[in-house]
Amino acid sequence: MTAWDILEIEPTEELSAIKKAYARKLKVHHPEEDPAGYQRLREAYDWAVKYQRTAVKRASVPVEAGVRAEEYDIGGNDQAEAAVEMDNYAEADVHIPTPPPVDWRDYQDPFRRNEKLIDEFMNRVEELYENFAERIDIEEWTALLDSDVIWNFELKREASERLLAFLEDYPFLPKSIWQLLDSNFQWSQEAFDEDHPFWDYASDRFSEYFQHQVKPYYPGLSYSFLLRAKNIDFDAYLYCRECALQHLIVNEMEQAEEWLHKAEAIFTGDPELLRLKGSVYLHTGRLERASEALGQVMQINPDDIEARMMLAYTLYESKQLPEAIQQCKIILDAKPDHIDTLSIYGKSLFEQNQLAESRNIFKRIEEMEPNASEAVTYLAAIHVRMIKELPANERPPLSELNKELQKPGAGKQLLLFLGRLPKIKMMFLFALMAYSWHVFTDMVYLNPFEFVLVLVFSFFVEEISASFFGFWSCIWLLFFAWIFRKFIREIRKAWRAARY
Incomplete structure (x- = not known):
């Protein structure tokens, strides 16, 4: 054969x-x-x-x-x-x-030796996967990848294919372990390499799942809290949880909630599942249920910054401002520069009319992100309230407020004003004004401003006559006046833009 x-x-x-x-x-x-x-x-x-x-x-x-x-x-x-x-x-x-x-007998002995090594490697993979505590322990996988199989190029290639085939059926590993395996076998690079046949027949669902696990921007769910679960089908639970996350990411809230209920029927003490529930409730406007789910996360895992920030935002949206401020303070004690938390904190203080404290928070945000539009917007609103509600001796000087709103100084205002002058519209108006000036001067031998003075004085001084003022000169004078008025308006717009 x-x-x-x-x-x-x-x-x-x-x-x-x-x-x-x-x-x-x-x-x-x-x-x-x-x-x-x-x-x-x-x-x-x-x-x-x-x-x-x-x-x-x-x-x-x-x-x-x-x-x-x-x-x-x-x-x-x-x-x-x-x-x-x-x-x-x-x-x-x-x-x-x-x-x-x-003649396959020529390959039989070395193949059997190699096959034995591969079989031992895959047996250890299966043992790791079946023992959930070892499955999620990255040190166990690191030790596995230090075996002789991985140091042999030919054996490593075969081990790579068999491991991928195994993981297609049993894919539920922490994101850190997926990234460890990918860094050793370069699967994400081989997915686009025509010399690697596995990806020719791997299912689209598994290929997409794999790409999500190795990409750093895709959210990864924790597995550690599942160690407290006893006698559950871990893969069935993790499948439901992963489906809920994928539907949540694409904003399919109804399907996400269905998978969350299926996961809850298997195990209920997972803070990651509760955080996903809180996110679904928050996106669908059920703020009270979102607060309840996120509060349970805080009881199980008080160090979950993301869930606590979601809880603070939920409390702010439901107008429970003191509680929102309390949650923000807890986060800021651990991470003083957490900008999303600072934003919720500043808005909560603003709603409680604590203007000075809110102003300080948004000034911090503005220092961290100079182009933060939300910070500038809230600072402007705070300044309006201060001017209306506080006495002059209790509010900051106007120059300081203008500086916070990033208003330019006098020199920069002048430069901005001059920069706005040579606009096409202004140049067109200037050309029309010059042309009407020239035509009018040829008709009455006076420029428009001189003619207006002569016309005014002719009403009071008998020696001055306006008999030379005809119909067309009147039309051209009105046209010049209209163009001149529009030109002045454009100059004023440019000046206002330069100031603000």
Whole structure:
């Protein structure tokens, strides 16, 4: 039986065809269910890949008829033999024969030794997974990855494929362990590598789940609090919890809540599940139930900063301001620069009309993030209240308030004003005004301002006559006045923009 017979394809030099055949047959000869069949399949695949690469290299050699031995700098009889071989290759049709039958007995002993190492490695993986305390212990996995299998390149590749196949059926590991495995086996890079056949037949669901676990921005759920659970189906619970998280991320609240209820039916003492419940209730406007769920998280895990911040926000939204302020203070004692908590704290103080304290909080936020629009907005609102409600001796100077609102100084105002002047609209208005000035001056031999003075004095001084003032000069004077008025308005807009 040849390698092509095992792969069930015709002899080919196309690597993609070999890989597809291997992936298709791998579903039939699973490493755990049919180890002997998997052995034959793997050896056939490796042989076919080497055959394909050799054929490609031979086909890429540039050979021309009539090449002489002396043109090859390889020396001696080898030189003449190479020349003859190249001549024959050039003259004859290139034909790559079907590979001879593979005698698998030649590979049996070393394969058995290697297979034993792989089996021991996978047995340890199964032991780790079945023991939940060891499954979530990163030190246990680190020790596993220090085995001899990982230090052997060929064995490591096979162990990588078998481990991935195992994890496709049993994927529930902490995010840190997924990242540890990925850093050792480079799965996230091989997912885009055509030389790695596993990803050709891995399910889309598992591929997506894997990508979520190795990406740092995707939220990871804690497993440690499940150690207190007794006699539960951990995988069933973790599956429900993971489905709830995925629906929550894409804002499918109804489906997320359904999976949360299914998870609760298995185990109820997980603060991660309670935090997900609180998030669902918060997004759907059920503030009282959100506060209750997040309060339970605080009882189980008081150090969960994210859940405590969500609780503070929920209390703020439900107008329980003293309680929200208390939760914010607890967080800020541990993390003084937690900007989201500072925002909730400052808004709660503002709602309680503690203007000076709220102003200090938003000033801190503005120092941390100079372009924070929320901080500037609340500072402006605080200043308005201070001016309306506080006596002059109790509120800060106006210059200090303007500085907090990032209003520019006099010099910068002038630069901004000059920068706004050469706008297209203002240039167009200026051109119209100059043209109307020129036409009017040619008609009455006076500019518009001089003409207005003459016209005014003609009402009081008899010697001055306005008889030269005609219909068209009146039209052009009105047009100039209208353009001049719009030009002045644009200048005022530019000045206001520069000031604020």
